[in-house]
Amino acid sequence: MTESRSCPKELTGTCSVKPAESTPRKTRSSVPANRASAKALQRQSGDVSFPSWDKLKSTAWKAARDPQTWVPLAGALVLSVGDLDEDLSDWAVRETPLFGSEDSADDASDDMRTALGLATVASALATPGGTGSADWASAKAKGLLVEVSAAVLTSSATGGLKDLTGRDRPNGRPDNSFPSAHTSAAFSFAALTSRNVEAMKLSPVTKKAMRYSANTVAGLTAWARVEAEKHYPTDVLVGAALGHFISAVIHDSMMGLDTPVQVGVLLDGNDGGMLTFHMPF
Numbered sequence: 001m002t003e004s005r006s007c008p009k010e011l012t013g014t015c016s017v018k019p020a021e022s023t024p025r026k027t028r029s030s031v032p033a034n035r036a037s038a039k040a041l042q043r044q045s046g047d048v049s050f051p052s053w054d055k056l057k058s059t060a061w062k063a064a065r066d067p068q069t070w071v072p073l074a075g076a077l078v079l080s081v082g083d084l085d086e087d088l089s090d091w092a093v094r095e096t097p098l099f100g101s102e103d104s105a106d107d108a109s110d111d112m113r114t115a116l117g118l119a120t121v122a123s124a125l126a127t128p129g130g131t132g133s134a135d136w137a138s139a140k141a142k143g144l145l146v147e148v149s150a151a152v153l154t155s156s157a158t159g160g161l162k163d164l165t166g167r168d169r170p171n172g173r174p175d176n177s178f179p180s181a182h183t184s185a186a187f188s189f190a191a192l193t194s195r196n197v198e199a200m201k202l203s204p205v206t207k208k209a210m211r212y213s214a215n216t217v218a219g220l221t222a223w224a225r226v227e228a229e230k231h232y233p234t235d236v237l238v239g240a241a242l243g244h245f246i247s248a249v250i251h252d253s254m255m256g257l258d259t260p261v262q263v264g265v266l267l268d269g270n271d272g273g274m275l276t277f278h279m280p281f
Contacts, residue, residue: 056253063248068191068215069241076237085234089170093229098220105227109182112221116189119214120147123196143255147192150250154188154243155181161242171229180231183239186221190214191247195255 063069079085099105124147129139162176169177194211202210222236231239 059253072237072241105224109224150247180239183222183236184243186218187243188247190218
């Protein structure tokens with residue numbers, strides 16, 4: 001540290017002395033390695049922006065007001081009065097009016113859920129995706145990533161409610177009956193397929209027929225679970241509302257912006273690395 005003196009010219013022998021400001025030493029960064037890697041990744045890929053809170057609220061409110069969300073919930077509420085839920089379940093298992101037997105209904109529910117999943121993927125690939133191959137691949141990667149995320153979130157929410165409620169199945173197995181995972185997945189796929197169909201260059205009549213077909217298969221999947229004695233009607237009704245609501249919110253809030261998917265590799269110098277997907281919405 002050095003001293004600096006300031007002496008007015010008109011005064012001799014009088015000076016004020018003040019210590020000079022010291023320059024702070026440079027210290028070694030204490031940022032943990034993982035935070036440093038995260039910053040390096042951010043520099044490489046750029047900032048990722050997600051849907052605003054206002055957009056999430058508006059899409060959630062729109063999905064909640066959709067009849068495919070509130071009508072099944074209203075039906076479940078009505079059936080929860082008295083013994084209506086159990087009575088309808090007993091009748092469906094006894095009569096099996098659509099599928100003929102419990103085993104047939106069980107197999108049909110598996111097959112229809114799988115078919116709807118395949119329809120979701122096929123319709124996502126059939127939507128317009130740009131003129132060049134790179135634009136098409138980026139659009140398809142983005143669409144599939146969003147729709148897979150919607151399906152995974154639907155499955156997670158359904159599983160969480162199953163664990164929370166712990167309802168026994170109609171056949172007596174303590175298998176967490178409420179809500180129906182088959183049904184939530186089927187209506188999730190139907191909601192996503194319907195949105196993909198809307199983006200296709202098809203006639204209005206064709207679009208409507210395809211949307212109705214997807215939702216009809218989802219409804220049959222739900223009823224098959226009742227005839228198979230795997231679920232009560234309220235289980236499938238809540239599952240239908242849940243699957244449609246979550247998928248509608250995820251899809252409608254995250255799709256619609258022309259932003260590419262970037263794939264990168266980040267190496268940390270210690271025989272490790274990270275494969276990154278950068279997709280701003």
